[in-house]
Amino acid sequence: MADVTAATIPANAPEHCPGPESSTAGKASSCEGCPNQTICATQARGPDPDLPIISERLSGAHKILVLSGKGGVGKSTFASVLSQGLAQSSEVGLVDVDICGPSVPKLLGCENEQVHQSSNGWSPVYVQDGLSVMSVGFMLPSDSESVVWRGPRKTGMIKQFLRDVDWGQLDYMVFDTPPGTSDEHLAVVQLLSGISGAVLVTTPQEVALQDVRKEIDFCRKAKVPIIGVVENMSGFVCPGCQGESRIFYPSTGGAKKMCEELRVPLLGSIPLDPRIGRACDFGSSFLDTCADSPAATAYLDIIAQIKKIVNHQT
Template sequence: MQQEITIVKRMSNIKHKIAVMSGKGGVGKTTIAVNLATAFALKNYKTGLMDVDLHGPDIPHMLGVENAILEQSTNGILPLKVRDNLEVMSIEFMLPSKGSPIIWRGPKKTGAIRQFLSDVDWGKLDVLVVDNPPGTGDEPLTVLQSINQLDGVVMVTTPQAVAGEDVRKCVNMVKGLNIPIIGVIENMSGFTCPHCKQEINIFGKGEGKKLAEELDIHYLGSLPLDTTVRKDSDQGKPFLLHDSKSDISKKFMEIFSKIENRIKK
């Protein structure tokens, strides 16, 4: 009961809470979460990014802070300050080495996430972005049920039909919990050949928009398959910071504006 009270108190200091979800792995959900948090920070929102993908906590690597050491205040664990307006928390910071696996069953995973929500001293934030592991398991369920007044969920899929089928399950889960869905993003939608400039639809095209229409949720837009995204992520840098004028950065900021407008409403 005391932990529940503490969670409610912590979360009440955060104006907006957004969960990022996907139906299956490999669709770029964490990349979206990292760049979404970065976009909020660049727009002068005081932003937190919480990594609850316990078995694959990649956010520290994607931000170039995987070797960081956390500090503690009188009010709890302090999230790591990455840059102006952006703080991050991940279980990766607590592991003895990069290769150390988390071998936990459901109750322990649920307990760890609830400790993140109760013990981390975020202070006052404008936005908290929560990166969930793929699917409808313990971690996303704990996030959706534990965070009071969650603004909504951003769904990430690819144009592949299989990815759409899996994200459909996530949409139905979120709807069943009466939590708003901010919208769906179709990632890896088309690849422009650097030589002939022809667009190649490696994973297909349009599944995200089709899914949004069928499920009556907002379609936020699509992002192309871009090799610089992979390079930037491997080097610990969000693609928004690499080149703000690139095609993918421009398209992402259009999507960001839709998300920003929806949470403000």
């Protein structure tokens, strides 16, 4: 796991930040007062020689980022179900770039698998027909082992996932990212070319929507197309009577109101079903085990919209 240093957008960057790769980085008038001015002014610049390799290896795949400004909104669950849904008719690679909190192996029931080396690079873990996965969780000695890495090492790990993994010919690549807008997100944006777009996951309450607004701003600054917003846990559906109750009250109008204000698509709302959590704990496919549930119907409708949007781009 070699350390690979990559340029990152400075924290607390001014509105007119020239970017860390610019020849005026750290020297422009807008850089005055930025806490990372010295770093930007002195860092090495030039094209990354690995970018053409990554671009060629991942050519042909629609690249979808799953983002959430807030933790605990079900982003990793959505990324896993999205990947399973897409894999029903396509070849899909799921990349877990949540380096410090890799939960995808547990969600897909493959936490005891290991990554193997082949003549073509690392071999991803195959979960089902059409679905392969890569996560740092496969490389840890135990589930309780912490990853205490600084930004450059996390960026280097993500680069290895893209450059050194033998993904084969994929139709879709789904990226499960950590909360926020930090090193992991910047690494993915800088290393990938032709990102199809981002799906932003939120819950209805204002405390989650506040962070999603920041995520939307990040996408616009980083020039990542926004596929749409998914409102997760929008209500509780009783498995017995199918009655629905509000758990997270949308005091400011929920995702629908936010999407109208910021002019981004709302892909749909997914009700809270306790069987989703059970499927995640046991690594089973919720779409298979509870195909008749309202939540599964909502998932499939959203997945169909995402496929339509990204395929329309080609």
